[in-house]
Amino acid sequence: MDQVIQAAGCVLWRPAPSGRGIEIALVHRPKYDDWSHPKGKLKRGETPEECALREVREETGQSCVLGPRLPTAHYLANGRPKEVTYWSARALGGTFTPSREVDRLTWLAPGQARARLTQARDRDLLDTFRASRSSQ
Numbered sequence: 001m002d003q004v005i006q007a008a009g010c011v012l013w014r015p016a017p018s019g020r021g022i023e024i025a026l027v028h029r030p031k032y033d034d035w036s037h038p039k040g041k042l043k044r045g046e047t048p049e050e051c052a053l054r055e056v057r058e059e060t061g062q063s064c065v066l067g068p069r070l071p072t073a074h075y076l077a078n079g080r081p082k083e084v085t086y087w088s089a090r091a092l093g094g095t096f097t098p099s100r101e102v103d104r105l106t107w108l109a110p111g112q113a114r115a116r117l118t119q120a121r122d123r124d125l126l127d128t129f130r131a132s133r134s135s136q
Contacts, residue, residue: 003080004080004081004082004083005041005077005080005081005082005083006041006042006048006083006085007039007040007041007042007051007082007083007084007085008039008040008042008048008049008051008052008055008084008085008086008087009037009038009039009040009052009055009056009084009085009086010037010038010039010052010055010056010064010066010086010087010088010089011024011037011070011086011087011088011089011125011126011129012024012025012037012038012056012060012062012064012089012090012091013025013088013089013090013091013129014090014091014107016109021109021110022109022110022133023107023108023109023113024107024108024109024110024113024126025037025038025060025062025091025105025106025107026105026106026107026108026113026116026117027059027060027102027104027105028102028103028104028105028106029101029102029103030100030103031101032118034118034119035106035116035117035118036117036118036119036122037086037117037122037125037126038055038056038059038060038102039052039055039059039084039086040054040055040058040059048085049066049087052066052085052086052087052089053066053089056089057094058099058101058102059099059101059102059105060091060094060096060102060105061094061095061096061097061105062091062092062093062094062096063091063092063093063094064089064090064091064092065089065090065092066087066088066089067087067088067089067090068087068088068132069085069086069087069088070086070087070088070125070128070129070132071086071124071125071128072084072085072086073086073121073125075121086125088129088132088133110126110130113126114126114127
C-alpha cells in the first residue's frame with residue numbers, strides 16, 4: 001500500500017472591500033492549469049496547522065488566522081492516495097508574488113469562486129464553508 005500523501009490548506013477569505021459579504025481567494029497553478037484553494041504537502045516534522053499557514057503565505061502572500069476545521073479531502077494524486085486537511089482562514093493582509101507554482105491569485109465573491117474552481121471536491125469544500133458561516 002502506498003504511503004498516504006499528507007497535505008493541508010485553507011478556504012481563505014476576507015471581508016469584501018465593498019463592505020458587503022466576503023471574498024474567497026483562489027490560486028491558479030500553471031502546472032495543472034487549474035484554480036484551487038491554497039494547499040500543499042506537509043514538510044517533515046510540520047503539523048497540518050503549520051503547513052496550512054505556510055502554504056497560504058507561500059501561495060498567496062497573505063498571513064491568516066485559522067478558523068473552524070473543514071472536511072478533509074481524500075483522493076488519488078498521480079495514482080497515490082492523498083489526504084488534505086482544510087481550515088477556514090481569515091486573511092490578515094499581505095502581497096501576492098507570482099511564482100512557478102502559483103502564477104495568479106484572484107479574490108471573488110463566493111458564488112463566482114465556486115464557478116471558477118476546477119475540481120468538484122473544491123466546490124464541495126466551499127459549499128461546506130459557506131454553510132458553516134451561515135449557521136454561526
